[in-house]
Amino acid sequence: MLEPDSTTASTSLGEEILVPPPKQKRSSVACRRCRRLRAKCVKDEEKGRCRGCIEAGVPNECQFLPRGMSAIDRAPRPPQNRKRQTRPKDLDGGHRADGYDGAKAGPLTPQSPVERFCENCSQSLTSKSFSHQDLLPPHEELVEACEWFFSTYFQLGFLHKPTFMHTLQTSPQSLSTFLLLSMLSVSARFTPTLIQRFSTPVNAANTFAKRAQSLVGQEMLAAASLDRAQAFFLCSIWNWGSGFRDRSWIFLGIAARMASVLHLSQEESFDLGPDATVEQIINAEVSRRTWWVIFMSDNLLSSGCGRPISFDLDKVTIPLPCDEDHFTFGYNGPATVMEGTHARPRLAPQSRFPIDPQLSSEIADTSSTNANGGDRSLYGNLVVIADIWARVARGALLRSKAGPTIAPWRSDSDYVKLATELQNWESKLTNRQTWSLSNLLAYQSKSLDLGYRCIFLIMHLSHIVLRRSYLPMMARDVHASTINPPNYRSEVAPPRFWENVVHEMFAHALKVIELVKDWVPTMPFTRGSTPMMGFAIYMSGSVLSYLKRWTWLCPPLAEYSGPAIQEALTLLLELAVVWPTMAERWHSSLKDASFAFPPRHENPHRQVEGFGSAAEEDLSTDDREGMYRHKYRGSLEEAGDQEEVSLDESAMQEDAKRPRPRQPIPLPDGVPKEETSPIPHGADMLYSLATAASHIQPPAPSGGVPFTNGAPNGSVPATWVNYQEDLVTLFNKDDLSSHLEYSGDGWAF
Template sequence: MPDAFPSASSSSSSSSSSFPPHQEIVAGCRVFVSSYFQLGFLPKSIFLESVSRNLNTVSPFLLSCILSISARFTPCLVRRYGGSTLATENFLHMARAMAPSHMYRPTLDRTQAFFLLAISEWGDGERDRSSMDMGVAVRMASILKLHREETYALPPGAPAEQVIRAESARRTFWMIHSQENLQAGYSSPMPFPPEDITARLPCDEHAFAFGVHPAARSALPGTPPFRKEEEQQREKQRRREDEGTAMDIGDEQQQEEEEEEEEEAQQEQQNNNNNYQCLFASLIQAHNLWGHVARRACRSDLKSGGACPWEPESEYQVLTQQLQAFEASLPPRHRWSLWNLRGWREEQMHLAYLSMSMVLRVSAIVERRIYLDEILFSVNNPHGTVSPRTKTAPDGFWATMSAELFSNVLELYEQIEAFSAVRAVSRDGGGSGSSSGSEGFPAILVFCVYICGSLAAYLTRYPQLCPRVAGRAEEMSLRCLQVLGDLHKAWPTSTRWNQGLQQYAGPLAAVAAAAAAAAAAGGAGAGAGTAAGSGGSDSASSSGDGPLTPGDSSSASSILARASVSAYMDLSDGIHLSDVVDDAVIDPRLTAVSSSAQNNKAAHQQQQQQQQQQQQQQQQQQQGMAGGAGPFWKAHEGGPSHADAEAAFSNELFEAEMNTLLAGEPDFGWLDFERGGA
């Protein structure tokens, strides 16, 4: 072991600050590039070969930052350090100790290291540290001019090694840009304004691996190269129009032929664009759109002025059209389908594909979720004013938005089920593994599960929002709760999302589990068996046939969730969801829609509270009859307190909810929720 790499046997410090044996370092790096970091700035084969042959070829600082991410997913490292948390802390401790000596000398590998350190710290819940280290990476990238296309200019006939090195630098910039968008919020400005970015997007993985110059590269919308391409297209269109005006009537046939040729040329150009629009480029653009959605959702002045969402020039319409246009322009292999997921899994890029697909769905969901107050009010008061803050919307506007919202939730749920099936296959196949025996995954996927589960629970409480999807809402909320309970263990920062979803779907899960246990104790096993059987069939159909259908505990847990829902619906006569899941738990904003609405509901809420107290007693009795069987999501004894509910819900996406829940801690979560903004 080189002196630069303190080993567990040679280091005088504890094992919490030492590198493991060489073969375990290689295992951690392999997990990093094969699962968590499927699309990244490291040329996979070259990097793994270098690490395997000679550790001195890789910076110890960069290596410690890599392992601080992958250690939690690497079985041998988890065993060596006594758990995924301790394994992560070991390499975080090493990286932090080395960081000061690398901070003031900007190089590409140091930029990469600080970027990875920021990701690891953010995932570990160290949000302030993460922000500072990401700032160092951003500043280094700026000093190195990684956002400028001229930085990557190479002489004709440059060797493949130089091409790969330049592409690695380009990808480093775009990963920093992408991660900043994923962590976007109201008070986190864009580190690189679009007008300053001239760098084009990355090439595909094959060109990167072979060191080949791509025939063409796509550009990020809003950047100078993208605007230049748009202007060129407009200029061509103007020339065609001018030529058409000068033509005589007798030349109409020739004009039609030329128009057909032009259409064919445009179609060919579109096909070429699809060919050089690699998955990495699509992923970056999807994250960029999410950054716009997230920053908009966190604005405190979102509904206080400006155009109404149904007006063509409104921010809602503009951003919604951008999302739709981007999805429509995606190459066929980048669009969501189980077939494409199978293909990308064969290419070992399925997690990147899922990240792009799920982030797009979450963007479409959050963009509409902003108006959940208005949607619900409109559904319950079809002839009334939507809100004191808004004008009257066109007929059917809010109903259409609600249908679009929950259609996206349903599609996101299908993606979550597919993701769970892929993880099950990885476990069965002896994949790279994590602390729970499965491959690594980015934390954004955990956030997507939270968003899906919370809105499914909301629909369970208010099925009138979307009757078409409401029939599956309970199943979806319980399943997301179960999936999130498994996923959040790998990323401590997602613990609050898990707590938040427990506040949403936890009461429903408790009643469902108690009802299922009561059914078994009361001799209703046949009915429960039927429910489990139908749940298994549903699970298979939702995940698609073929290799993605899970056949292990993941499938069983999905069946358990569905069986609990079925038993709950069959056996809970007299128990209403309005008694189990309180309005303020589903969405705290409902308690602050308007002062007049609160006054009108005061008497009803008092009566409802009394009914809830009686219902809680009935639930406790049911659980006692069931032999003390707790819910499958392992809630703490006695259930969450009111203070816990406020803390969990303070990661809601909207300023109105923050005003209601300022008693909670506002500085955690995927988005940046600093009170009052910057």
Template structure:
């Protein structure tokens, strides 16, 4: 029989998955792949081309016989939102709302009193609560990974029907939370698309309000002002847009100068639905340092996050669009130590944002435990992680990808080069601040875990991943921080242990673990033969990969294979092996053999061959000058590199039905 339940192999091959409701199917049995055959409903399918990687995710199998499991999935597909929602205890929803508010401070619209479950509420409001439950259930001991996926499946199925519906706050918020779920699952394309729908709806809602405000009589004007929930939802759209955007291939949709509304009001005023005596705009805070400092407290944490994310987005855009390689950025007036240069302006903006925060918000000056006592630990951590991540990204541009043997801080070695030397001590100070930020991320995550305020989210995972890469770098090149970081290897070990914990909740961490394995292998080879490989630049990275034999082709019997490299000095993100690159005509792998993350870093068996990505895709990548280098650079988030468009099924009937409405 042909059903909507199929295994990963049959879905990928686009063939019938013939089975009796239980694994293995006939195809896998014939191919002698019975151990890897897992039947899944359409809600649990993965993007084409994605290879399953073993992890510690808290998944529990569907109970019962094969026929019972099949009926359970089919009941889920046929049940309505109301039927599905009625089976969920209201206490579970209340707990989910509290968890989302606590663990995801970037979602500043969460207001528990307005999100109380009611069985007579419209289906779209139930979908919003189910979306929250899909994310928050990952943090509940009485909920499994499978249940989280079921909640998301129902939301995804019915929410797509509202893609072209008139904008409503509940629809916008549901799409935003669903984008968070997809981000955590490592499906960047879907996350970006769902966030995009939310943003367009929010913009339309604002425009509709503004038009009505102009046309209505003045005595009705107060009723037409946007509520604080609407205001905060718009700012959440802004934050998520910046977090999911990446360079010219994934451009942002919102710009700070286009948002006319005021910044979020104080948290207590929002929680108690009290009108704030003062509404402050983004521009007013920039122009008034005294006013800015008055908003640098924990009571204004969402406003602080909004401003910090805006700065982070500028820094990230500067880096992914080429950094110092951008036209004019290596002119003498644009050198980073020159006052008024683009880099200097970005660094000053970041420093001012940090300086305007009260000391009780600054780690390590303020301890995690004090904030955890008042249930502010995660918020406190988010603000500090955002700062440390920004410091790493803005300063990492000025260190060599592979330093020359025996050299200390001296700036990049690849072109373009500086025409004049830097002021004395500038390189040393730059490196010290950057590596210190990496250490603070490690310490902060350790303290959060110690004080029972752990923050295991996609954003904090990105911070830990970035910190780990820098620790591995410093372990290989200790002179880059004047040998002041003897604990780099131990810090890397702690971070990798943290990422292992992430893998139990969110699939996105599997990409980070894969890239960390590549980085560890490369740096291990560099340390064993420093003089042969140091001094190479980013442009040599593919050749380095081949020389190190961590991803390059092996000529053994003409079949490319990967080589296992011992990395006993640091723990592994187990078990991940980088996918091999097909042989090139040249002894060194050419740039045209480069693969985007979704294809290049999947875990595969060491004896598995690989047929390369279509050449048309490579041609496209090579023609994108400003973003091309970052496709292979593990110095950035692998989950933000160009994504696979096939992650969305464009033939999906719910999607098509939604577009027809």
């Protein structure tokens, strides 16, 4: 007989009737696991868990969210969870990355801990045992790679090395995996153990770059934080060096927005009182340096492609980075400010330095306690010279589109303003900051030589590009002065102005190649280098190719142009070992330019016209491809691993075959063709040298390369050939204009 308390009930007359079991109802709110699995959720009120989780043996995963929070589980899952089954067999070509503890992990299979299946519902589950730390190399290799990060790229960096390395050794789980992977995308190419593991420097860097970018989705949507801003900035660095200009711009934009959300450019957000601890001082300086490095990179990247900068200096209230020793010891020492900001110089505290008495006495004995916050730090000089370079590059791109609107010799021109600013910047360098071998060795002993070198490379690069942007105007000036029209210009250039311009440009270009050539034996590119170093080499060789083709531009330096270009090509090949995409592209472009020569004994008019056309074509290329020549990787799509480490040679060959239209060199409006009396003009000398170019055979180079730090100030080196006689010979000839004819290609005989 059935028990009354189970499936039967008694009526009022004592009769037993069969009662059906109670119908199971859905829980009013499904647990997170059942919602993800789209499964029916029946909650056991006594145990507080649903039956599905209990029967699956995962009661700890049964969680009921409050009403109104269910959208959390309906949100898209992170990419690595949603695409676990379609994930490539390996991120680096063979096996999955080693675990954080260094144990080798096998290939990804459905039975591995990372990917398994629920036997009850036959749906895939993501194991909780999988951690982003599994994307990192073994701990010993990770520590080595971080050491290389501080010594090979970011010597003047934004992370506090002693604190960071201590945390990495004692509590690595507390560090952001996204940040660590982004750091490795830069430093893996220099780390011997990682190069050995992944076969080549490029494969090592690309492996960790891919792993870092696999986390971009969830990191971008997370709350803004300092380590995320730093990581996105480093992702931008890898993309820039790999030729992905637009993607680099996007990552840098994310870092810039996070920096703005965190108010990193506002000194009042740090609230450092007189009793601030060393940790507070260090954290505040890390935040300042993070903002400055993002600002500097945004400035460099945007200026090279004609895009607006993301920041407004007028709203910045933080000073420039402090001295490296003060940063290392957590000392809130003096700091100068960036012109254009609303920051206040930070003066040295009155108290003695508590950690290093030697540094404290140094502060007291020097001028670093003056009202301006003392001398600029090495990092501060890098920020300032990079800002000057950015303005030089922007101006050059503008002139490539419309040409200069103000004569460069006028006091209100961009040329005079920027040239003066460069001279003032260099004049404010202290004895320890000027370029010398003794200073280089001293900074090398402190692992600061890479930053020291980059400062002077950018300075020389600024001088070169500033003058290069006026070469088409110089060619027009030289060409027009030979026609001698009436009232050609109410204002003429000062005597020998153009000769001084080209002499300084070529001298700075030779100096760049000389500097890099001298320091490579002591520190090869495989031990530390940046893509910006390669660009400086390329730009120097590019302008020297003008001098190699048209030696009359600067006869005293012409004999050095050929060997210097060959040295530049060799240096770019060496740099391509660690930064292949951009270095190979620059090498190919420079090689093509170095093999282009004008016809032998070419007519002087043709020589000037050819020089002007070549200069205009280079500026047009700046406008089309960007000054850094990111041409073939403008999109965000990747065509494969092989494309990431080699040039798109077919595209380059097609571009080389494409005919280059000759750019005419028009005369100013209203210039007639008839001959008039000569006008005293510095361009006459260049034209004279063009006439005599085929007769000048300079001796083979010997000794060092001559270099002048400033303008010749109206004087011309004694080695310039008898240009007065050439001028007399030239202008005593028959009417030149009678032999000229103007066509679509410009003036020609």
